[in-house]
Amino acid sequence: RLTRPPFPPGPNPLPIIGNILDITSKELWLTAFKWARTYGPVTHIRIFNQSLVFLNTPKAVFDLLDKRGSIYSDKPHLIMAGELCGCENMAAFTPYGDRARRQRKLMQKAFGPAVIPRYHGLMQMESRPFLSRLVTSPLQFQEHIRRYAGGLTLLVVYGHQVKSNDDPFLTLAEECVDILANRIASGGGIWPVDIFPLLKHLPLWFPGTSFKRNAQIWKAKMEEFVDRPYEFVKSEIKKGTARPSFVSTLLELPKLSSSPFDTSFDSSSTTDDEGSSSDRDSSFSSHDTEVAKDIITDDHDHDIRWTANSMYSASIDTTITTLSHFILAMVQHPHVLQRAQAELDGVLGSRGDGLGSSQSVANRLPTFEDRARLPYCDAVFTETLRWGVPVPLSLPHRLTQPDTYEGMHIPQGSLVFGNIWAIMRDPGLYQDPEVFEPERWLADAIEEEEAGKDRDPRAFVFGFGRRRCPGTHLVESSVWLLITSMLATLDIRKARDEKGVEIEPVVKFENAVFRTPSPFVCDIRPRSEEALRLIMEEE
């Protein structure tokens, strides 16, 4: 202690318990934001003996989580979530090492940029029923997003097409995602047993051990969720009726000659083990195919099962959060909706709205080929990611050895959080950061910027370094398509009460990890009869 540099600054800890009283179970990012303003780029707090470190600037997150990724990529060992509830094999919980690297390679194989265009057809197929469900029961928009995100992932990962709301896999998956997000991870996922590990040895009959009984039930459910869709693919392969999917491809890899996954992977970029961020590592080379073959021979069942399941679990709440923020932004900023619709109408053709009005409207749904001609819609998407900040404190990375950064000591075992919220709300990076303003992403505005200042929210909102989100490329396409399809066909406005007075949407943020707006009232309806016809006709 005499020779090492000081810890990074932070609120004063109390003896023994440290800063536990400073921690909030809801919207911890707001508290961490205040600390960032008071203490600067790096903040340190302590809960009992556990150090938590918040990195509050782009420089700090890139210097540590990216450039020193070899020591900043482990995950906390959570006894409740990981060991007792069986989530330790999920990608987001896997300790850094061979298994994590194998899982990430498999995920890159499924969702790397070279593969995504092969899903465009599936996205288009799934987005049309989404629009029709939305106009049929607009108030349940979060349910419809859940169904869309779940349906798309089940199709891509397991080759299973969801045909109804009571689909058994969808129901099982929803139950498990609910257990994971709202039970196991409630309160940030830290349970008393994580702080006092000896509690796990108490017998089940002992008072106060209901967490152990719950954990047994939840673990059984999680295992069912991992095994059933996987066994389904295996039996489909046996019958010869399996649709090409992530799982079927990996199971059949040695004998496959054609599938959406096994050809023309771009081998030009590096892998994350070579020290670059995963955005740059996300394609799959022939070397990676070798890795996949190793997995088939070694613990392939285990790895494929859990990787497939992890992708499903990770895609739901994030997609719901992002799209809910988009809807909220449209409700609150009608001029943005109008400008985006005008841009779409210009590109997607105009032939009147079928009601005799002279207004020109889109007469087809957008496709990926239209994207380059829709800069304002792209700006709306980018601003939605910045303004919404779906995972405001990212997920914690565990530091595997003591480190020194700018004269500060960061202890081994620290849980390190990229404070995405503080970066997305930094007035030095974004003028009036609270304001939803897509114009800031248009070419003119960007050219005025200081050279080299990297402000694209995509560099932040998907996390950092070797644990950066492997779903980014999927999101880039699937969320863009949903946003533009909604803009082209729907009016999204404030709801009105029985006297015709507009109702301001009121949102709360109750989730500890995701910044998911609570459901809010709004008015979503087809822009015109033509738009309604488009939605229904396409379905």
Ligand code: HEM
């Ligand atoms: C807008 C939507 C999404 C956002 C904002 C988002 C954001 C994030 C963030 C912040 C992390 C933590 C990264 C870190 O630890 O530094 C993460 C991890 C992860 N995400 Fe996403 N995500 C989204 C969608 C998806 C989708 C669609 C998938 C799957 C298809 C996915 C799969 C994962 C997985 C498996 C991890 C754990 C990676 C690891 O620890 O190695 N995400 N995501």
